[in-house]
Amino acid sequence: MSWGPDRRDFIKYLAAAGAAAFAPGDGTVAARQAARGSSPRIIDVHHHYASPGLIASLGARNVGNNLDRFKGDAPERHLAEMDKLGVATAMLSHYSGFWFGDTNQARRDAREANEWAAATMVAPYKNRFGLFAALPLPDTDGSLREIEYAFDTLKADGISLITSYDGKWLGDASFDPVFAELNRRKAVVFTHPLEPACCRNPLTGVNATTLEYPTDTTRAIINLLTTNAATRFPDVRFIFSHAGGTLVSIAQRILGNEISSDALATPPAKDSRLYHVRRFHYDTAGSANRVQLQSLKLLVPASQIVFGTDTPLASMAGTVTGVQGSGLTSDEQRGVYRDNLLQILPEHTQVRLRAVDP
Numbered sequence: 001m002s003w004g005p006d007r008r009d010f011i012k013y014l015a016a017a018g019a020a021a022f023a024p025g026d027g028t029v030a031a032r033q034a035a036r037g038s039s040p041r042i043i044d045v046h047h048h049y050a051s052p053g054l055i056a057s058l059g060a061r062n063v064g065n066n067l068d069r070f071k072g073d074a075p076e077r078h079l080a081e082m083d084k085l086g087v088a089t090a091m092l093s094h095y096s097g098f099w100f101g102d103t104n105q106a107r108r109d110a111r112e113a114n115e116w117a118a119a120t121m122v123a124p125y126k127n128r129f130g131l132f133a134a135l136p137l138p139d140t141d142g143s144l145r146e147i148e149y150a151f152d153t154l155k156a157d158g159i160s161l162i163t164s165y166d167g168k169w170l171g172d173a174s175f176d177p178v179f180a181e182l183n184r185r186k187a188v189v190f191t192h193p194l195e196p197a198c199c200r201n202p203l204t205g206v207n208a209t210t211l212e213y214p215t216d217t218t219r220a221i222i223n224l225l226t227t228n229a230a231t232r233f234p235d236v237r238f239i240f241s242h243a244g245g246t247l248v249s250i251a252q253r254i255l256g257n258e259i260s261s262d263a264l265a266t267p268p269a270k271d272s273r274l275y276h277v278r279r280f281h282y283d284t285a286g287s288a289n290r291v292q293l294q295s296l297k298l299l300v301p302a303s304q305i306v307f308g309t310d311t312p313l314a315s316m317a318g319t320v321t322g323v324q325g326s327g328l329t330s331d332e333q334r335g336v337y338r339d340n341l342l343q344i345l346p347e348h349t350q351v352r353l354r355a356v357d358p
Contacts, residue, residue: 042320042337043353044082045190046241046285046308047090049073051116054094057109061100069312070095075121079128081311085320088338089353090311092117093132093160097194099139106136110146118154130349132160132190135178138168143178151185157349158188158237163220167197171223171230183233188344190239193217214286217245221280222254230276237344238280239306243287247277248295259299281344283308284336288322302332306341 050070059067078090094113098106114133121129133150135143150156159182161170168174170191182189193216195208203211217240224230224238240247251259258264258274268274278300285308287293296305309319323336342350 042085042087042089042307043341044087044090044309044311044316045239045306045341046192046283047078047092047311048095048313049078049092049117049121050095051113051120053112053116054096054098054109057105058096075125075129078121078311079125081316082128085316087309087316087320089128089130091130091132091157091190091341092121093190093192094134095313097162097165098134098136099165103136103139103142106139107142107146110134110136110142111149114146114150114154114156118156127352127355130157130345130353132156132158132188134160137161137178138165138174140174140177144181147178147181147185147187151187155348157346158190160190160192163191163193163216164196169216169223170220171225171227173227176229176232179229179233179236183235186235186237186346188237188239188346190241191217191220192241193220193245214242214245217241218247218250221245221247221277225254225273225276231271234271239308240280240282241308241310242283242285243292243296243305244280244282247282248292248299251299264298278304280304281306281340284319284323285310286314288319288326290325290327293323293326293328297328297332302328303335303340303343305332305336307337 048070050067050073052073055067055070055073082088082090094110098109098113100106110133114131117129117131122131131150131154133146133154133156135146137143147159150159163170193213195212196216196219199212199215201208221240221244247254255273255277258268258272263274268278280300281304282296282300283306284293287296293305307319307323309316323333328336342353345353
């Protein structure tokens with residue numbers, strides 16, 4: 001892709017943002033200053049929203065954390081922060097699950113959330129927002145209908161899934177019809193963890209987002225490998241949140257000799273566990289630092305790392321500057337900020353986003 005004549009301005013922006021990462025405080029002011037005068041090109045793959053109907057539904061069930069952060073959600077809120085920090089496009093995903101034991105309610109909530117995002121945020125700001133549509137899993141029939149509606153009517157850019165549903169993780173055989181359809185469509189599937197049914201409040205005083213969320217992401221990855229779902233559905237383009245959770249720290253337990261120095265230096269055997277781990281993509285949300293990104297890069301190519309912030313539940317500014325201070329090369333950073341994701345998005349999305357490239 002062409003970066004246009006002002007490529008140097010963008011590199012200057014990245015350099016300034018990197019300096020902001022080491023400034024006192026959260027880096028917001030410095031990141032704003034860095035972004036001024038540069039054309040936005042970053043794509044945020046991990047960007048949450050909540051529709052009014054979903055907020056009401058969750059509130060009525062007394063479930064869902066941080067609901068106040070999403071009340072009155074509107075595109076202007078998102079765009080203001082994006083414009084300050086050079087984020088061109090945010091790929092929207094729902095912030096909560098939909099399954100609380102009521103199939104019809106889950107279907108209504110998923111449809112309302114998808115339609116609201118498409119009509120309120122994507123359509124009026126076509127090049128600023130994309131949509132990873134929600135599904136009412138573990139309801140298979142409802143999910144298949146929603147896939148059809150999301151792609152064929154709403155023109156969604158991909159699907160957003162939770163790592164586990166009602167005690168079943170991605171890769172479970174009960175989800176095979178859904179994944180067969182996603183595979184047929186060569187869909188991008190963004191995954192996000194929640195606190196699983198098995199492990200609610202195991203440690204007093206430790207928030208689920210600290211330990212259970214990243215652990216559940218790793219459970220989903222392992223289940224896709226051990227059930228051979230990753231092999232059976234090779235055209236599903238997975239993106240895992242938070243640098244793959246705890247994947248790197250237990251890589252030897254999952255991959256064994258595949259992570260020896262010699263094995264890592266050669267292409268992995270097709271459909272081996274390492275093969276799939278290296279074809280998956282991983283975002284930077286909650287992981288934009290030298291320790292996690294350098295560790296992840298030892299296991300997977302830098303081309304598999306994509307930019308994600310967890311907005312509005314985490315700092316967009318901190319993620320922008322964190323990537324710059326992570327020790328990735330300028331070419332690797334450019335891939336993370338934009339190019340890596342563009343390679344796997346649907347063609348209609350690539351055309352749309354590249355049309356506004358400087």
